[in-house]
Amino acid sequence: MTGAKGGLLPGVKGAFGSVEYELDREATRLRRAGDMDGAIAVLRRRKAIFDWQWQDDKLAKYLQRAGCFEEAMAEIQWLLDHSQARARRALGHQPVSLQQSQHAAYCARLHASAALICKREGRADLQAQHRRLAERYGAIWQRLEPIARADAKEACLRRQEEIAEMRRRLRADRSRSDRAA
Structure with missing residues (x-):
């Protein structure tokens, strides 16, 4: 089954096309554009969605890069x-x-x-x-x-x-x- 944007398994945390996936992509896009504060804010929103399941070290790496x-x-x-x-x-x-x-x-x-x-x-x-x-x-x-x-x-x-x-x-x-x- 595909989601509205063509992603697989909509609503499954971290799955292609899910909100969490889109937030991860947005954070990467913001980092590449030089907006580390925006990227960190997006990753914090993503962490809030995952709650106890959060296990991604990307936020820590972005925080270090932001000083x-x-x-x-x-x-x-x-x-x-x-x-x-x-x-x-x-x-x-x-x-x-x-x-x-x-x-x-x-x-x-x-x-x-x-x-x-x-x-x-x-x-x-x-x-x-x-x-x-x-x-x-x-x-x-x-x-x-x-x-x-x-x-x-x-x-x-x-x-x-x-x-x-x-x-x-x-x-x-x-x-x-x-x-x-």
Whole structure:
């Protein structure tokens, strides 16, 4: 299904053609035009729409480019502070190992972004700290990822078996009611 502007999945957060997607494009257009304040304002509106699902580091990078280093780092910290709860809410139906694996990968990316922001700002001390944290979370992800993949596969097989059992019961119930009629 396509939206009025030809985008796929209208109303789905972040989907092509959605309000969130259009706001992201608008922020990029404003940045390219040199209007960093406008781009930041648009990204803040986008963050408000996403609410707890917000996980984009673009706002932090734009804040740093606009000379707001402390605000940029506060945005990174906000993303880190909310990352565990977001992983649980978004992946709560998945095995814990998968939730932890995805969380570790996300934290590695966030700390890598923070290191880049610090590098651009000339803060070698903080850059090194975030680079170490990115590497540490990356190592955690590398250890968890094979476990998470195996657990997810096992959970999928269990769900398939549960569905097959429900279908067998449903057929048996229909068969009994057909005979009773």
